[in-house]
Amino acid sequence: MKEQKKQTAKSEQSAHSAEMPEIGKISPEIFTEVIFPRLGAKSKDVIVGPQHGVDVGIVTIGDKAVSFTTDPVFIVPQYGWERAAWFAIHIIISDSVTSGLKPKYLSIDLNLPMDMTKEQLLIVWDTIHKECEKLGITVITGHTARYENCNYPMVGGATIVGVGEMDEYVTPRLAQAGDKIIISKGPAIEASGIFATMFPSLLEKKFGKAFSKKAQDIFYKMSIVEDAMTAIKVGVRENGITAMHDATECGIWGGLYEIAQAAGLGVRIEKEKIVVEDCVPEICYYFGIDPYASISEGTMIASCRAHKAEAVVKALAKKGIKSSVVGELIDAKKGMILVEGGKEKELKHPIVDPFWRAFYDAMQKLNAIQLKEPFRQAQEVAIWEHFFTLRRGLYEV
Numbered sequence: 001m002k003e004q005k006k007q008t009a010k011s012e013q014s015a016h017s018a019e020m021p022e023i024g025k026i027s028p029e030i031f032t033e034v035i036f037p038r039l040g041a042k043s044k045d046v047i048v049g050p051q052h053g054v055d056v057g058i059v060t061i062g063d064k065a066v067s068f069t070t071d072p073v074f075i076v077p078q079y080g081w082e083r084a085a086w087f088a089i090h091i092i093i094s095d096s097v098t099s100g101l102k103p104k105y106l107s108i109d110l111n112l113p114m115d116m117t118k119e120q121l122l123i124v125w126d127t128i129h130k131e132c133e134k135l136g137i138t139v140i141t142g143h144t145a146r147y148e149n150c151n152y153p154m155v156g157g158a159t160i161v162g163v164g165e166m167d168e169y170v171t172p173r174l175a176q177a178g179d180k181i182i183i184s185k186g187p188a189i190e191a192s193g194i195f196a197t198m199f200p201s202l203l204e205k206k207f208g209k210a211f212s213k214k215a216q217d218i219f220y221k222m223s224i225v226e227d228a229m230t231a232i233k234v235g236v237r238e239n240g241i242t243a244m245h246d247a248t249e250c251g252i253w254g255g256l257y258e259i260a261q262a263a264g265l266g267v268r269i270e271k272e273k274i275v276v277e278d279c280v281p282e283i284c285y286y287f288g289i290d291p292y293a294s295i296s297e298g299t300m301i302a303s304c305r306a307h308k309a310e311a312v313v314k315a316l317a318k319k320g321i322k323s324s325v326v327g328e329l330i331d332a333k334k335g336m337i338l339v340e341g342g343k344e345k346e347l348k349h350p351i352v353d354p355f356w357r358a359f360y361d362a363m364q365k366l367n368a369i370q371l372k373e374p375f376r377q378a379q380e381v382a383i384w385e386h387f388f389t390l391r392r393g394l395y396e397v
Helices: 002-017 028-035 081-097 118-135 189-198 200-207 209-221 225-234 251-263 280-287 306-318 355-370 377-390
Strands: 046-048 057-061 064-074 102-112 138-146 154-165 180-184 241-246 266-270 300-304 323-330 336-340 343-346
Touching (some): 064 102, 081 118, 081 154, 081 225, 081 241, 118 138, 180 306, 189 200, 189 209, 189 280, 189 355, 200 280, 241 251
Antiparallel strands (some): 057 064, 064 154
């Protein structure tokens, strides 16, 4: 007890050494110092608790494994109400399915802006309902209201509950050296999908109308729900998938670093083996971003026992999902290795996602073309950064 009190006091003292972010998710340091030492009552039922690089928590209830994932509800009206709602619910479900357990229940809180109309709410809610119905998810409780000082894009929060057998869940601690790394869809799915949706006229002017229209289809690839549910059907643990992660902020390089770090292992990746979706290279080149370091909701990074890796790739291919085996987990002492052009170098976490600056520059360019008023940099950039950095949830990096 004395030791626990000392540790708490030490955490309180050290909390002053890390700063709160100007906007967005807290840093790993703040999480470690402020949040992690204060997790309420201890419970032997917790299998997977809050930790960096893990999207869900898992507990035992009866003889079942039950997963929980909580995220903000983000609605971006500029996408169009139906697309905005589709993306909002898939962000949350994509985190849930990384547990390997089937998502079953949704609890949702909607704190809506005062100017949201009944017609707009109907489109949003009907889309959420249809996606949940399609995936076998039941809405079990919630709260819906309009309030002052509630603004887009963050308009509430939601929790998805997954249920399965005790031998069905996966988590990075089940991964081991020698597990193969599988990546689906490739880099910059979200960055490309958003650019194509928000700036179709710029892409049309550069690459033509057909390219711009095709690029907009990337938007509906910004989910790993089908990827993950397909992968686990091949098998889990000793018979297949051992861990899954959604390559969001800082893209594939960030996601690979995080899943390896969460597993307590190193990783060796061959860049040239990573699949790439059509239109992505052109979009990233045009907007001046490194696709592999850019935000990529919809890209699944999975570790898999070596003897089942190709079976997972084949199963994904049958669903029309591009994927490939790109490397493997290795002993932590060997570090994080990226092979590019036949040469090995250190795989580093990008830390800063290049999407932010590129998005602002694109808005400036579009405004210049349309001769509109200067883009409201401080307010609008803050809103977009808020959207992407907070949406992945509080307890994972």
